[in-house]
Amino acid sequence: MTQAPDSSASNALNAVEDNVQGVVEQGRTAVTELLAWIAEDTQSVTLALAITLAVTITALLIKWGVSFARQRMDESSLARVMLGTAERLSAMTFLIIGAAIGLSATSSPQSVLDAIWYVLGLVLIIQVAAILRGLAVDLVQRRALQRADSRSAVWNGIAIIKWAISTFIWSAAFLVLLDNAGVDITALIAGLGIGGIAIGLAAQGLFSDLFAGISILFDKPFKRNDLIEFGECLGTVSKIGLKTTRLRSLSGEEIVIRNTNLLDMTIRNFQRLEERRWLFQIGVTYQTAADQLEQIPDWIKTIIDETDQARFERAHFCRFADSAMEFEIVCHAQSLDYAVYMDVRHAVNLALVRKFADEGVEFAYPTRTLMLARDDGSVVAPAATLQTQERGDQ
Structure with missing residues (x-):
């Protein structure tokens, strides 16, 4: 038979309450035995305290040394990011680790030793979560700033990623802490999964835009x-x-x-763009002599080479069109500015018009020649027909 949701929640709260009461009772027992041990075995207590202080001070000195070495590294280096883990280790963590080592090395009461190991487990869960969160954020920020023009350009994107990483890691740490407290987290994880799916479906468009924005900020x-x-x-x-x-x-x-x-x-x-490519065609009339056709590519090359911020690539007599013999030309404007690109085209076109006029070469335009025929099939020249018509009018 399936339990009602209220019954499951009540059972979970009862389990937490029982666990807390058990921890409190163990804590009272540990404190009582610790006070008795301090009064009865001063030598062992002094040794445990000395070991605790030695471990703590040694760990702090190592941390300060690592921090000093990290400050001398390049800000964008991976080693600096990895060594940043040491700066997130707290003095409290070192102190509890030292106490656990000191108590284990002496004849301390078992209840005291169990209590310190229990506390150390909780502290390590929080400490590991803080380290993983900081390391993940640093790696994301390092990569983002390597590809960005300025820190402000990716600040909003990094803030969103920090929030997502922090939410995920601290939620996982909270679940582990609840598990240690005796709570059955299976149902809680299932509930969070269903809730996450519902929220994701409801805000699908918003999240897709957010991740697309982050992609633009990072991928550039x-x-x-x-x-x-x-x-x-x-x-x-x-x-x-x-x-x-x-x-x-x-x-x-x-x-x-x-x-x-x-x-x-x-x-x-x-x-x-490193430079703007310009491909264009020009056509000349079929009355153009072969020698002039052969010289046209050289004329074009000279004109482009003499034009400021222009680079010649090629010029070829490419095809016989309906009403023109066409040349295909490729050149480059060596500037990203669109106005400069248009200035180059203007200068080249104007120079081509002037050069062709000087050489007596005519640009072609769409034309059509109409041929007349007599009844016997012979062709009548248009000029002769026009002259005959003019004489008849006279």
Whole structure:
């Protein structure tokens, strides 16, 4: 038969109460026997106290030495992060460990020894949780700051991760403490799991945006002031938040997009261009002589080489089009600035117009030649037909 929830909770509280009462009784017994042992065996008490102080002082000296060596290391080094564990060891932990060693080395009462080991177990649970939490946070922060332009750029993301790590580790430590207190934590873990699933489903969109924002902050597909394009949007990144990213479009309005939606798209980051590539075609008429066709690539190369912040790559006579013989040209504007890129195109195009005019080469444009035929199938030249028509009009 299944127990009601109220009955299970009542049984758990009764188990905790019984355990606490047992611990209190053992504590009273340990204190009574400790006082009696101090009065009867001063030599053993003095030895235990000396061992306790020696262990504590030695541990503190080692901790201070490690801390001094850590301060001389590079802030972003992994060794510095690992040695930070020593700074989280408290003097109380050293004192209890020293007491446990001192009491074990002497003829102390068994109840006193059991009590100090019980306390040491509780202290170590808390101490290990604090060490793991600090180590995990330091590792995340070290990696984040290595990839960030400034500490402020990842502060919000680190704060969220700190909260998540702290919640997980301290919850686990609390469950272990409850287990030591005699509480059956199986039902509690199951309840927490079901509650976590319910909360996750209810806030699925929020959490997905938060993790997407953290991914952007750490992975750095773009940063503030970068010019990016996604979908049909093009703009400069003005703010990267944990839920949304804001862009200032070229036309001036602000674009706000959820981080999850943003990462689902293909993002083009123009800020990381080393130079802008420009591929274009020009066409000349079919009346252009072969010698001039052969010289055109050299003319284009010379023009591009003489243009400021332009780099020539290639120029080829690529195909016979319907109304032109086409050349394909590739060059590069050696600047990230879009205005400079357009200045290069302007200068090259203008120089090409002037050069072709000087050489007597005509640019082609879409044309169509209409041929007339007589009844016998012979072709009539358009010019002859026009002259005949003019004589008839006269």
